[in-house]
Amino acid sequence: MSIKRVGIVGSGIMGAGITEVAAKSEFEVVLRSRAQETADATLAQLDKSLSRQVEKEKISEADRDAALGRVRAVSDLGELAECDLVIESVVEDLDVKKQLFDDLDRVCDDSAILATNTSTLPVIDMAMQTGRPENVCGIHFFNPAPAMPLVEVVKALTTGDETLATARAFVEHCGKDPVDVRDQTGFIVNALLFPYLNNAIKMLDAGVATRDDIDTAMKGGCNFPMGPLQLLDLVGLDTSLSIIESLYNEFRDHSYSPAPLLRHMVSAEKLGRKTGEGFYDYSNHKNKNKNKNK
Numbered sequence: 001m002s003i004k005r006v007g008i009v010g011s012g013i014m015g016a017g018i019t020e021v022a023a024k025s026e027f028e029v030v031l032r033s034r035a036q037e038t039a040d041a042t043l044a045q046l047d048k049s050l051s052r053q054v055e056k057e058k059i060s061e062a063d064r065d066a067a068l069g070r071v072r073a074v075s076d077l078g079e080l081a082e083c084d085l086v087i088e089s090v091v092e093d094l095d096v097k098k099q100l101f102d103d104l105d106r107v108c109d110d111s112a113i114l115a116t117n118t119s120t121l122p123v124i125d126m127a128m129q130t131g132r133p134e135n136v137c138g139i140h141f142f143n144p145a146p147a148m149p150l151v152e153v154v155k156a157l158t159t160g161d162e163t164l165a166t167a168r169a170f171v172e173h174c175g176k177d178p179v180d181v182r183d184q185t186g187f188i189v190n191a192l193l194f195p196y197l198n199n200a201i202k203m204l205d206a207g208v209a210t211r212d213d214i215d216t217a218m219k220g221g222c223n224f225p226m227g228p229l230q231l232l233d234l235v236g237l238d239t240s241l242s243i244i245e246s247l248y249n250e251f252r253d254h255s256y257s258p259a260p261l262l263r264h265m266v267s268a269e270k271l272g273r274k275t276g277e278g279f280y281d282y283s284n285h286k287n288k289n290k291n292k293n294k
């Protein structure tokens with residue numbers, strides 16, 4: 001099956017990024033947010049992002065205009081009816097995602113592929129909400145989606161071979177590198193990464209070293225491009241907590257128990273870059289968007 005029109009549901013950090021990737025890769029994109037004003041704001045943000053790329057001579061003005069022209073921002077889920085592939089990227093909450101798959105199954109054509117960008121939640125639970133579990137898979141982009149080359153293509157127990165082949169072809173058409181992984185919590189990257197990030201918070205909380213020294217150590221000692229606390233702020237602390245909780249719930253391994261400080265920061269709405277404050281202060285940061293989840 002070939003993909004022409006792609007639906008993206010959710011216009012947070014990842015929904016916006018995947019929209020940019022798909023539009024630049026010549027797919028028609030229907031971007032769906034719950035509120036029309038949020039969908040429109042995401043389109044305006046895409047315009048800004050593409051215009052910066054024009055200024056830096058990475059793309060031409062014609063490329064920018066063509067990519068923007070391929071995106072339609074909507075609030076009605078019914079507008080996704082003619083999409084060949086829908087990728088949901090809403091909040092990391094299984095109940096919310098299951099309800100969404102139920103709704104998408106009713107709205108979308110029977111042949112459409114329904115995919116989730118979940119970081120850790122079981123794809124099978126979303127697949128079984130639909131009458132087409134063979135057409136459901138994970139397509140897990142990394143943050144920031146326009147810059148990161150990797151995409152994990154996740155096979156649930158029910159996922160059909162044709163669905164996987166089409167998902168891989170879509171990912172490759174987006175200029176990304178797909179890897180195949182079974183539907184197990186955290187897939188490859190987050191299963192390895194998040195225990196490390198969680199331990200960095202525990203180390204900070206225990207007073208073993210300062211925030212800056214922990215980040216400096218992991219950059220200088222392991223050649224990582226950013227430290228663990230910087231990376232947590234980029235991912236979002238609410239999303240990070242959900243990921244770590246999923247790993248803990250799945251494996252019941254005590255070493256995966258979420259750092260208490262992380263819970264407290266989420267309760268205090270210090271969610272990282274997206275709210276302007278996390279382990280670092282971004283109050284002058286241009287991407288600050290306190291009301292994104294409202």
Ligand SMILES: NC(=O)c1ccc[n+]([C@@H]2O[C@H](COP(=O)([O-])OP(=O)(O)OC[C@H]3O[C@@H](n4cnc5c(N)ncnc54)[C@H](O)[C@@H]3O)[C@@H](O)[C@H]2O)c1
Nearest residue numbers: 010011012013014015089090091092118119141143235293
């Ligand atoms: N942040 C990352 O680094 C990252 C990387 C890869 C995958 N993901 C995954 O992508 C998905 C979205 O994460 P994000 O970082 O873009 O989050 P985000 O907080 O930036 O955006 C979440 C989106 O979900 C919407 N939303 C919130 N509650 C909702 C509800 N009840 N019903 C429908 N929509 C709702 C919000 O309006 C927003 O558009 C999650 O599944 C996450 O695990 C995140």
